[in-house]
Amino acid sequence: MNPSASGWINKHFSHLQHTVLDKKFNNKQYYLKLQETGFIYAHSTKTLTYTDTSPINFTLEELTKINLFDALAFVYFSEKKEATKKQFIEDTVEFYQLLENESIWKIKLSFFKAKPEDTLEKIIQHRIQINESYIQKNFSHLITNALLFVDVLAFKEYLTKQKHPKNYLIELESLITNVVILAFQKKTIKDKYENLVLKLLESSLRYHKIQPQPKKFEQLNFKNFTNHFETKYILDLASITIYSDEEIEKQEYAFIEKLGNQLGFTTTEVDKNITRMLQFLNAHKNEISYFNYSNSIQHFYKNTNRMVRVLIMRNKKRLLKEIFESKELVILLSKSTHKDLSESEKHKVKEQLLDICKTVPSLAIFILPGGSVLLPILIKFIPQLLPSAFNENRVEKN
Template sequence: MNPSAGGWINKHFPHLQQNVLDQYFSEESFYQQLQQTGFIYAHSTKTLSYPNPLKIKWTIEELSKINLFDALAYIYFSEVKNANKPDFTKEVIQFYELLEKESIWKIKISFFKSKPEETLEKILQQRIQINESYIQKNFSHLITNALLFIDVLAFKEYLAHKKHPKAYLTELESLITNVVILAFQKKTIKDKYENLVIKLLESSLRYHKIQPQPKGFEELNFENFKVHLERKYILDLASITIYSDEEIEKKEYAFIEKLGNELGFMTTEVDENITQMLQFLKQHKREISYFNYSNSIQHFYKNTNRMVKVLIMRNKHRLLKEILESKELVVLLTKSTHKDLSEEEKHKVKEQLLDICKTIPSLAIFILPGGSVLLPILIKFIPQLLPSSFNENRIKKP
């Protein structure tokens, strides 16, 4: 299943049914498992619907998309009697169309009639993105929307009351931004991550803009958010905020404990929640973007490198077949494994690789204007596809 290609919802749904919907998780159990996927922490590393490792490694964006879809489905099938897939799809589309009319985030809905699943796929694809242009995303760490779980909470509210959740969303976003900023204010030393996280948060908002002067803790109103999922999410966002510098000071912990108590959690529950967060961050620290703060050029290369690798690995069989059928290219690639190519030979390799990319639709990005910039990255991954006989210097493992 390819979450970036059309038709993925229909192919995915049986996995969702078997591994999530048929398990009849309680809300608390479902949320805990969603925490473990990283979705709550804005960095999905896996999904609930695919418990076993897959041959194809999905990107963070694709994992986030699946987790968002699964969470929306869980809420619908838990809240609605005799729920079914067509009604769920229709309801989610109506929900997002309702939000689109008044939010600062806009869905580009096609005027051409399409199947409900296709429409929902397009909506989810746009929803996982933040409110920045493609170029800005490439030059920052802000790839995936940090507040996707708010959609799930708003959908639950929408199903319960059948009214526009704008007031609910505005109040929840305002409360979350206040809590996060107050958590940052507890730090003794302000670090480089604060602006980054605030920017990520701000880019994810739809109804509320961050105010220069947040309210004090005593002014915050938690009374309108009594659902367990809402309160747990607020606590999680505050917890990961104080750990952004990989250290929890006494007054930071005191703030989280006070917040947890205000939200109705016992101190032991707050401690368990922090422990679970620390376990996740310890395991995935190297992958999480704001723990790997780097300059924009380095990050641009890293993102591009990852994107090209995904494209190549998903098309490796066709790509290898096309390469092996091009005799001159095979000769030049074989030569390149033990000897530097001349400028003319390098040019031939690039030309022939571009010709091959024309035959594989998924690799069309390389033949677009500016696609030549990606060619060195493409060539970098070619040796991984070639048989070991191509490289005379390769050391065989015992």
């Protein structure tokens, strides 16, 4: 299943049914599992439907697509237990069509005329992207929409109350931005992260713009957000906000505790929630974009390295077949494993690899203008695919 190719929803759905929908999770269980994927924290590191898959098989963007689709399906089938896949897809497209009419960020609606599955795939692709180029200029690798779970909350509201979720979304986004700004105000030292995270937040908003003067905590209205998904999500966003500088001060913790109590959580529950967040961030901090943006060259290389590896592994069989049909390339690659190639030989390897890339559609990126920059990364991974006989110097691990 390739989430970047057309038709992935139909291929994915049976797996979703088996691994998630048939498990009959309640809301608390599902949210906890979704939290562990990183989707709640705006950085998906895995999915619930493909937990045993190698990390290289999906990109961040693809993991985010799967998690958004799965979360929408979970709330839908929790509400409509006897519904079919066809009804789910059609109702989800209708829901997004309603939202798009009210969004402050307009897109072309031509894809709403396609088949429901194709339409939903395009909608999800659009939804996971941020709205402005500002973030892309500040990060050299992919940033996905930081507030995607808001879609899930609005979908749940729409299904439960059967009315347009516009007012709900405006109120929810307003509350979220207020809470995040108030969390930042608890910091003793204001730093680069505040502006950065606020820009990321602002770029993810769809129905509300950040107001210059936030309300005081006592003025915030939480009474319309009482279900577990809503309260946990608001608490999680505030928690990750105060940790953006990688430490939690006394007054910041006091704010989170106060917020948690206001949302109906005990102090013990708040502590456990912070612990889960810290466990996730400590395990994945080096991958998360809003903690890593100072060294743009390093992150460009890391992201490109990952992208090339994904492309190679997905096209492994076809790539190896093409390589072995080129006798001269096989000889040069074999030689390169135990001896340095001359400049002319290196040039031949690059030329012949580019010719091979022309025959594998998914590798067309290498023959585009500037694609030659990726060739060293492609060449780096080729030896890992070849039989061990190619490398006389390889040390076998016990």
